Amino acid sequence: MMNQLEQLKQMTTVVADTGDIDAIRQFAPVDATTNPSLLLKAAQDAKYTPLLKEAQNWAAAQSANTTEQLGLMTDRFAVLIGREITQLVPGRVSTEVDARLSFDTTATVAKARELISMYEALDIPRERVLIKIASTWEGIEAGRQLEQEGINCNLTLLFGFAQARACADAGIYLISPFVGRILDWHKAREPEADFSLQRDPGVQSVARIYHYYKAHSYDTVVMGASFRNIGEIQSLAGCDRLTISPALMQELAGTEQPLHRRLSAECSSDDTRLHLNESDFRWDMNEDVMAQEKLAEGIRNFAKDQIKLEQLLAGH
DSSP states (O other): OOOHHHHHHTTSEEEEEOOOHHHHHHHOOSEEEOOHHHHHHHHTSGGGHHHHHHHHHHHHHHOSOHHHHHHHHHHHHHHHHHHHHHTTOSSOEEEEOOGGGTTOHHHHHHHHHHHHHHHHHTTOOGGGEEEEEEOSHHHHHHHHHHHHTTOOEEEEEEOSHHHHHHHHHTTOSEEEEBSHHHHHHHHHHOTTSOOOGGGOHHHHHHHHHHHHHHHTTOOOEEEEBOOSSHHHHHHTTTSSEEEEOHHHHHHHHTOOSOOOOOOOSSOOOSSOOOOOOHHHHHHHHHHOHHHHHHHHHHHHHHHHHHHHHHHHHHTO
16 A cells, blocks of 8 residues: 555645755655745755855855845845755745745835746746745735736745635735644644644635635645644645645655545535725734734744844854
8 A cells, every 4th residue: 555645645746845955855745845944944954055155155246245145145045945956846946035025015026036036047947936925915915916927926824714815816826824833823722622633723724725716716726834743634635735844744654544535626615705905804814813913923933034044144
């Protein structure tokens, strides 16, 4: 019998949630995603020192201003990691815009264009890249503009149904609804509750979004993310894509029980198709305490790791 990772790959596109080149080589995913936290971890690994040096030399050649050099070096390092990943996966790599730009549509669009230009200068076509942006109203609007320019986006830090609706209306290529962080929020408030399998609120959130998209013929890809255990992954088997950490991929690879499809495109939804304007979106997010809190927390944490990454690179 095939192990569960192999079974999962037959019904869902498996994406590596890591910047670790060795892990990507081991598990052979179709795509890979990175974020500031993963890049910070990579920057602390000696095997990536040559990429750090390459990024530093490139940045120094672009500007004599040390502050500008640091920003350029940080972006270049992310792109160089992405370049290495594209040599190992047949699909796409996701590279994240600085979380500190999450509430600035114009700056997000400009940064995305810069990152794509860096990739294209390294002979990596934009069709191999997804630009990751936080699912704020400003981020979703930036995604709308970028998609119209042929720059595909991955809207991340997605916790609420309003975010999912707005992303679909904006024509976003792919969304990353978070599972484990939703579970964390609910467990902190109800530690004795049974959140196993289909009772997991993160699983329920992704399933609801998936059913809504399929029932209303949206093209936006649903990629479940941020898993705490393989039970969450098993409960979403059949989702368009799932981005999974190396540790959980290893656990799936060591599990040989049958894996059953849980999500299918032939489904219905209890949610009517609805277009949200900005005020609708902000009100719905205001009413969704979990989504509002987790989005803000996620942006803060990614920003902190971005700053730590810059400080680490400054030391080089």
